[in-house]
Amino acid sequence: MTKYILxxxxxxxxxxxxxxxxxxxxxxxxPIEGYFDNFDKLDQAVINARLQQLxxxxxxxxxxKDFFVRLLHGDLGQSARYSVGxxxxxIIANKAPLSIRMGVISMALSLLLGIPLGAAMARSKSGxxxxxxxxxxxxxxxxxxxxxxIYIQSFGSSLLGFPMLFSRDxxxxxxxxVFSMSLGNTAYYAMWLRRYMVDxxxxxxxxxxxxxxxxxxxxxMRHVFRNSFVPMIQYIPTSLLYTVxxxxxxxxxxxxxxxxxxxxxxxxxxxxxxxxxxxxxYSCIGIVGMILGDLLMVVIDPRISLKRKESAR
Amino acid sequence: xxxxxxxxxxxxxxxxxxxxxxxxxxxxxxxxxxxPYNPDEGERGGYSNYSYWGSTFRSFFKDKVALVFLxxxxxxxxxxxxxxxxxxxxxxxxxxxHPLTKRQMSNVAPAWTNVIVEAPxxxxxxxxxxxxxxxxxxxxxxxSVKARKEFTVLEYGDEWCRIAYDGAEGYVRNDFTTKIKFxxxxxxTPYAAKSxxxxxxxxxxxxxxxxxxxxxxxxxxxxxxxxxxxxTERAQLRxxxxxxxxxxxxxxxxxDLWAKVWSGTRTSLFIGVTVAALQSLIGILIGVLWGYVKAxxxxxxxxxxxxxxxxxxxxxxxxxxxxxxxxxxxxLAMTVTxxxxxxxxxxxxVVIIRDRDYNLxxxxxxxxxxxxxxxxxxPYLVSVIMLRLALAVPGAIGSEVFITxxxxxxxxxxxxxxxxxxxxxxxxxxSQSYQLVFPTIILSVITIAFYIIGNAxxxxxxxxxxx
Numbered sequence: 057m058t059k060y061i062l063x064x065x066x067x068x069x070x071x072x073x074x075x076x077x078x079x080x081x082x083x084x085x086x087p088i089e090g091y092f093d094n095f096d097k098l099d100q101a102v103i104n105a106r107l108q109q110l111x112x113x114x115x116x117x118x119x120x121k122d123f124f125v126r127l128l129h130g131d132l133g134q135s136a137r138y139s140v141g142x143x144x145x146x147i148i149a150n151k152a153p154l155s156i157r158m159g160v161i162s163m164a165l166s167l168l169l170g171i172p173l174g175a176a177m178a179r180s181k182s183g184x185x186x187x188x189x190x191x192x193x194x195x196x197x198x199x200x201x202x203x204x205x206i207y208i209q210s211f212g213s214s215l216l217g218f219p220m221l222f223s224r225d226x227x228x229x230x231x232x233x234v235f236s237m238s239l240g241n242t243a244y245y246a247m248w249l250r251r252y253m254v255d256x257x258x259x260x261x262x263x264x265x266x267x268x269x270x271x272x273x274x275x276x277m278r279h280v281f282r283n284s285f286v287p288m289i290q291y292i293p294t295s296l297l298y299t300v301x302x303x304x305x306x307x308x309x310x311x312x313x314x315x316x317x318x319x320x321x322x323x324x325x326x327x328x329x330x331x332x333x334x335x336x337x338y339s340c341i342g343i344v345g346m347i348l349g350d351l352l353m354v355v356i357d358p359r360i361s362l363k364r365k366e367s368a369r
Numbered sequence: 370x371x372x373x374x375x376x377x378x379x380x381x382x383x384x385x386x387x388x389x390x391x392x393x394x395x396x397x398x399x400x401x402x403x404x405p406y407n408p409d410e411g412e413r414g415g416y417s418n419y420s421y422w423g424s425t426f427r428s429f430f431k432d433k434v435a436l437v438f439l440x441x442x443x444x445x446x447x448x449x450x451x452x453x454x455x456x457x458x459x460x461x462x463x464x465x466x467h468p469l470t471k472r473q474m475s476n477v478a479p480a481w482t483n484v485i486v487e488a489p490x491x492x493x494x495x496x497x498x499x500x501x502x503x504x505x506x507x508x509x510x511x512x513s514v515k516a517r518k519e520f521t522v523l524e525y526g527d528e529w530c531r532i533a534y535d536g537a538e539g540y541v542r543n544d545f546t547t548k549i550k551f552x553x554x555x556x557x558t559p560y561a562a563k564s565x566x567x568x569x570x571x572x573x574x575x576x577x578x579x580x581x582x583x584x585x586x587x588x589x590x591x592x593x594x595x596x597x598x599x600x601t602e603r604a605q606l607r608x609x610x611x612x613x614x615x616x617x618x619x620x621x622x623x624x625d626l627w628a629k630v631w632s633g634t635r636t637s638l639f640i641g642v643t644v645a646a647l648q649s650l651i652g653i654l655i656g657v658l659w660g661y662v663k664a665x666x667x668x669x670x671x672x673x674x675x676x677x678x679x680x681x682x683x684x685x686x687x688x689x690x691x692x693x694x695x696x697x698x699x700x701l702a703m704t705v706t707x708x709x710x711x712x713x714x715x716x717x718x719v720v721i722i723r724d725r726d727y728n729l730x731x732x733x734x735x736x737x738x739x740x741x742x743x744x745x746x747x748p749y750l751v752s753v754i755m756l757r758l759a760l761a762v763p764g765a766i767g768s769e770v771f772i773t774x775x776x777x778x779x780x781x782x783x784x785x786x787x788x789x790x791x792x793x794x795x796x797x798x799x800s801q802s803y804q805l806v807f808p809t810i811i812l813s814v815i816t817i818a819f820y821i822i823g824n825a826x827x828x829x830x831x832x833x834x835x836x
Binding site for chain 2: 074075086203305324331343
């Protein structure tokens with residue numbers, strides 16, 4: 057167990073290192089305008105001095121070494137355009153908690169909505185809930201989220217009277233963004249839970265239980281649901297990735313002062329150091345999510361042996 | 370040639386002849402004609418006329434919903450291709466100006482025709498100078514009353530009032546747009562009145578102008594006398610000296626949305642289909658190598674773990690950020706991440722069937738690896754490859770919308786569903802919301818159709834569902 061975890065962490069660290077290096081080198085290919093607040097007004101001498109000062113004139117490997125050394129000191133550099141000269145870590149430390157809170161609430165909401173929906177779909181096979189759920193799932197998975205988010209915002213504010221823009225202290229402004237963010241994952245959970253439950257219901261032990269005269273509700277809750285829930289755990293990391301990419305769009309749509317909206321902002325303003333830092337942070341979230349998902353599986357279902365999983369790879 | 374016959378042969382020869390004569394009598398050529406298929410006989414002999422593709426298509430066509438979407442999608446695809454060839458189309462990027470005022474025809478509401486109003490025979494019109502053989506620029510505004518100027522009301526009506534002003538006589542609107550201040554008893558005409566707004570005085574109680582600008586009518590329907598004219602027959606007054614309608618209206622820049630939407634659909638479909646094709650090509654190639662060549666397994670698995678850990682959106686953003694926005698950039702950005710899923714899938718399937726006996730036999734018979742892969746392995750994967758292809762198209766179209774939203778998408782001169790939706794988004798709570806609605810409808814139909822067809826086809830192609 058410990059050996060597996062250590063190995064898993066080692067691979068992830070290596071992955072992280074590769075990703076950081078690749079992102080770093082790629083961002084170096086950007087035009088240098090992205091390092092200056094007012095590039096057009098500067099003369100060549102100032103530009104050169106600034107590039108020198110930032111170390112952008114050094115060979116790429118030296119830059120890379122400097123970058124990692126600074127990273128180990130917890131320094132991601134300074135913003136060049138978004139808010140000039142402020143350390144990026146400070147900006148992010150200011151914005152991240154809101155994004156995290158919103159993401160966690162929306163993931164909880166999607167579990168809360170998706171699991172009953174999936175269970176209802178499996179129980180009423182080809183009944184109302186099944187049809188309703190299928191239409192919902194097809195719609196959410198097929199239509200680009202960017203499109204229905206816009207309509208949710210518009211109808212939510214014009215018909216239901218929710219505020220269009222986010223404000224931290226007004227709980228009503230949380231409803232629309234959190235709800236939109238959870239839709240994709242709700243459909244995802246419902247789809248998989250339904251599939252696993254239908255598979256489980258066709259198994260022999262369920263038939264036996266039914267033949268014995270066990271109540272239907274008891275079979276569903278005690279056997280089918282519990283057994284189908286375990287494989288669902290592996291979708292939590294994926295759904296974390298969904299939430300992350302959803303948050304980029306939604307935070308900017310509702311002007312939520314979080315990290316996702318920040319990414320869109322710094323992209324439009326072409327702030328190279330900020331883009332680099334945020335892209336790196338988002339990649340890390342992905343990796344951490346994957347590790348957590350793998351570990352969660354082991355913790356929740358003791359039947360899963362990690363040895364077997366390794367040899368299957 | 371034998372020199373002498375053995376006694377054994379002397380006995381055998383006639384016997385042999387007898388037997389072959391008997392066989393020739395019993396077995397005729399008619400016995401070797403292919404019999405028609407007979408299910409009862411087939412069952413007895415364990416034969417079935419099962420054909421994989423036949424069954425696949427049969428079960429696919431049983432799915433009515435998928436069939437409807439297939440027909441819709443094919444019709445839509447054909448239409449996007451032939452739309453520019455149809456008569457009466459605008460160019461997607463041409464800004465349409467009013468021929469007289471040179472103002473952009475922005476935010477024109479969608480309509481079946483560009484006829485704004487029909488003038489009955491005998492309507493008096495004002496002709497504006499417009500150099501055209503076929504069309505005349507007209508309206509029925511004889512004068513305009515400046516704001517807060519006094520005029521004489523000759524006749525009062527709930528919607529239109531007849532007034533006299535500065536030697537001209539005509540009708541003005543009486544509604545919230547004009548807010549004329551009337552005395553206590555408005556019916557006791559004539560009296561003086563005024564409004565806080567500028568008023569147009571029309572020859573008839575009808576507005577025959579494009580918000581004060583001239584409309585266009587065929588010259589042969591008019592009796593022109595200097596700068597006035599009278600319609601000689603029932604005449605249609607049009608928005609432009611042209612019969613082309615703005616079916617989807619125009620956008621705020623004055624471009625025809627119908628042309629833009631179809632042009633955008635072409636761009637988005639092109640991106641979607643190209644990305645899907647490239648993803649499958651690279652995915653299949655790498656997936657087969659990954660699964661079949663054991664020496665590569667370790668390396669490719671590690672590469673996969675690295676790529677799979679990064680959110681796709683982030684890679685998409687990074688690649689589009691670094692490169693100049695263009696169709697090629699978008700295709701590259703989506704292909705960079707998209708092949709991974711396909712490759713892993715193909716790899717898993719290949720690993721499962723690689724060492725089956727028939728592949729072993731095939732190798733023992735001396736078939737090359739390439740032949741084993743293309744003949745023995747890939748046909749197994751067709752159904753799922755098709756599914757992933759079908760799902761990659763809506764995925765790519767959706768990514769395009771997303772990338773455009775965050776400001777890294779195509780420039781407005783290259784219409785795509787992404788930038789049309791992004792532009793229309795700004796209009797959502799105004800009366801111009803059609804600028805968002807039309808692109809979203811087309812986009813949703815395309816993506817839902819691909820999704821449903823893909824899933825239905827994958828179900829149909831799964832031999833477990835063939836009965």
